[in-house]
Amino acid sequence: MRLHRHAPQLLRALRAAGGWTLTALTAVLLAEALLPAAHAAALGLLVEGVQEAAHTRRPGAVTGSLLVFGAVVLTAEITASAAPALTLLATGRVDGAHRRAVLALTTSCDLAVLNTPAARAAIRDALADRSKGYDCGLSDGALALLRSLASVAGLLAALAVIGLHVWWLPAVVLLPACAVRMLRSRRDSALMDDWRSATQEELALDVWRRANLSAVEGQDIRVFGLADWMVARMRGHLRDANKRLWDHVDRQIRSAWRPAALVAAGLLPAFVTVSADAAAGHTPAAAAVAVFAGSWAVFQVLSAQTNSYLIAGGVRVVLATREVHRLLTPTPAGAERADAGRGQPPHVVFEQVRFRYPGAGRTVLDGVDLEIRPGELLAVVGANGAGKTTLITLLCGLYQPAQGRLLVDGVDLAAIDARKWRERLCVVFQDFVRYPLTLAENIGLGRGDMVPEPTALRRAAVRSGLSTTVEKLPHGWDTPLNPSRTGGTELSGGQWQRVALTRALYALERGATLLVLDEPAAHLDVAAEHALFDRLAECRGEAGVVVISHRLSTVRRADRIVVLGGGRVVEEGTHRDLIARAGRYARMFAAQAERFRAGEGGPADGREGPVRHTSGSGGAGGAR
Ligand SMILES: Nc1ncnc2c1ncn2[C@@H]1O[C@H](COP(=O)(O)OP(=O)(O)OP(=O)(O)O)[C@@H](O)[C@H]1O
Structure with missing residues (x-):
């Protein structure tokens, strides 16, 4: 990975932290990086001051150097407290802005693109969610790069402190310090690799942990004796997760002597030489102290330098985000597009x-000609897999x-x-979503872009037949539809279906003009379905x-x-036309009526079709 090519983009991401935060953070990181060198220099000055005070018998001679040393200590305290807070603030803002940008792309693009493996992989990498096993995100990488740049300044300053007193020493100290740095970097990368594979095991483990606690999977686990x-x-x-980590710890303990040997090999001869010079009076004691502390500062700065795996992780996010942009090119801006019209039921062809x-081999719709007339009540029927739901997804522009x-x-x-077209639509999909929110919030999402209106909520509930359920809930509209929340409850399948239906009818109350319902009564009994159909019939025209x-x-x-x-x-027409035509619809209808007459449920006046769509032979498809 060529860092220099992507570094500017990684650093640009930091702009989202805000001008003041970024300036303060840069200053703090720079101060942090310069501190070891400053400490070494201040220590040298202090020794010199103490020596002078002892020599002249004037305690005041040490005041200046003591103040400098105090300033260094104070700065260390301030940066130690400020750095975590500023880092947290910057991280939140940078990652927040990044997630918002990715989310905006994913919510505005075509589902056909979103569902491709390439797009899914790019989005996963771009979001780098820790709960999905990613070890670092955009802000981690960008801040690591900033910290690395600051540490270069710290390194140069530390080398300057020792070079000022002993010109040949920087090169002697730098070599082992870089070697130690490389060893640590390699160790950290290896740890991240092991940690990543351990995380995959942890994620797999988590699936089963959650399954055990879930009411739905919990049933299966008990019934099938899967415990x-x-x-x-x-x-x-x-x-498997722990083995990798333990192996890593084992390797590290066994190779811990290497950095220590490098430090000893690099520093000891140099320190012995400087000490001998100081003892011989060639090097002042204050300079020797500054040199010793400065040499250690070089090691400190290089060790504190953030691991390159964080920067690599940040660059991976940058590249993935670029890919997300490329794949999910948004549709032209709304302003440049035709408005969808408002107020009147649409005429769709x-x-x-x-x-x-x-990626699928089969053509689902193969030359569909269909008209939805303004304000009419149109029914779409067909066998399982005929493409009815697909028709709706196209109608929604998904x-x-x-x-x-x-x-x-x-x-x-x-x-x-x-966006404007979807404001005119209210759709209940077959697999409607059961949001773990309150009842009012669940319904209000029918027009989540508007401030909820209680009167419209109540009217929609009356229309869908949900009102009686609302009255029975412990906190009425404010009851959380999630049993694991305090005061929350779970609804039956039929009650949930009415919630989804009410959500769509609420959208109708708030200006939508085309109601689309995919199996709206799959969970309802026959009488409830009839009542529902009557209410839907009342909506037509409007x-x-x-x-x-x-x-x-x-x-x-x-x-x-x-x-x-x-x-x-x-085929298309009224029920009467289609029965008279004696074609596919008539055969499906006859088969359902036959099942009913055979006593498989429903009232016996021949009006009720007792058939549920769950089995091919029992549904319309089975009647072909
Ligand atoms: N996301 C998808 N990716 C690939 N194929 C799909 C997808 N969704 C549906 N299909 C396929 O498209 C065909 C039509 O599915 P669709 O859900 O539209 O049928 P349907 O008429 O609504 O069926 P049902 O009555 O069972 O609800 C099916 O063969 C299905 O397997």
Whole structure:
């Protein structure tokens, strides 16, 4: 790694620490680095002052040198207290700014790019999260470089102190000092390598530690009797992690004599010569003291020099960040893009849309032509894997079609500001997120960019049928939906689904005009699903509503039904039209009704399809 090429960029990162903090920190680090040399010089002066006071019998002769020595000691105290605080402040600001920049890129880029292995690896390296096994981040590297530069000044000063009295001594001291430094550097790098591999074992161990404490995995561990197996596995990881570290300690203890031998070999002959000169009266005692202390200062400065692995780690972050920038090139700025329009339900058209996930072999959507009319209630049905969820991710602009285009009110979605378009959408994905926050916060995230509005929260809860749940919660809206928090609780699957739905309906209250629901009733019973569909039907007109569902008895009441199959729309129309056509939809519907008639659940009026989407044969797909 060529440090000189990346050093300026690493140092530039420090600007985020702020002008004053950076200036103060640089001054403190410089003072710290100069202290050993200053101490040696002050010690020489003090000896000279004491000698003069003894010689002239004037105690006042020592005052000046005593003040200088006191100033050095005071500076050491001040820097020792100020350096950690300033370092902490600078670290927080530099890493904070860096993380914000990476986060901004990752949240604004296309998911297709974000999900590639190259992008994931670059983001991981750029964030260098310690909990993921990284030993140092951007600020560690940048501060290490700054400290190294300061220590060069300290080294030159220490060499000057000894060179001033004995001209040949700097070279004699510098050689063993550099050798000791190299040995230490190698030892630290080896320790980091061992520590890194031990961390990987620790991370693996942590997976099982957390699994044991988690309610979900905890169930499996108990039901399948995995406890002994898990403990054995954890022991294995712990043994591997510790073995590397113990081997390292063992090696270090056995080779501890090397630096000591180098110090002795370098310093002893020189010190003996200087002492002999001093005894012979060729070198003053004060100069000899300064030389001895100065020589030791050279060793001190070089030993204190921060390990190069930190700088290497910082450079790795710089390079990874550059890669993140290259891969996640943001879409053109919003201002240059078309606005998404507001207020009215959008008219969306999929035109010959083809799409395949990055790295996947199969084309999921293969020429989809689909219209979502303003304010209509549209149902999308199809077998498992037909591409219904994929359709939604394209509608949200999370992925771009490989071919074809999506038009929103006649404008290509690719030319519309993604943020503004998503403000018009409220989506509940099949795998909705269960945030470990309070109920109100969970719902408010439907428009996290706005100040939460309690009236809108309550209206959305009434619409989704969540109100009765709110009343039963110990702290109502302020109940944390996380049993491990004080006063927190866990919701059932169906209750969580209503929370996700309320989140979307809240977004509707706050200005969204297209509601998209992917299996919104997967966790609800048949009666609750019917009631939900009635409420969704009330939203139409005010907003467009797109519902994906496998339960055909429910979606039959949609304005239009679209059937996806083979990567394209194979049928569309009202329930009545599609039944009359006696095609794929009619066969799926008949199969579900047949299951119901066979007594597999639901009311017996032929309206209810009892089918859950979890099994291929039981779902719409199985009815083909
Ligand atoms: N992130 C992804 N990367 C690669 N392939 C994916 C990804 N997500 C989905 N797929 C594949 O795309 C196809 C369509 O998936 P999609 O989730 O859109 O189907 P679906 O109709 O919603 O299915 P279901 O009814 O089971 O929810 C599937 O074959 C699936 O394996």
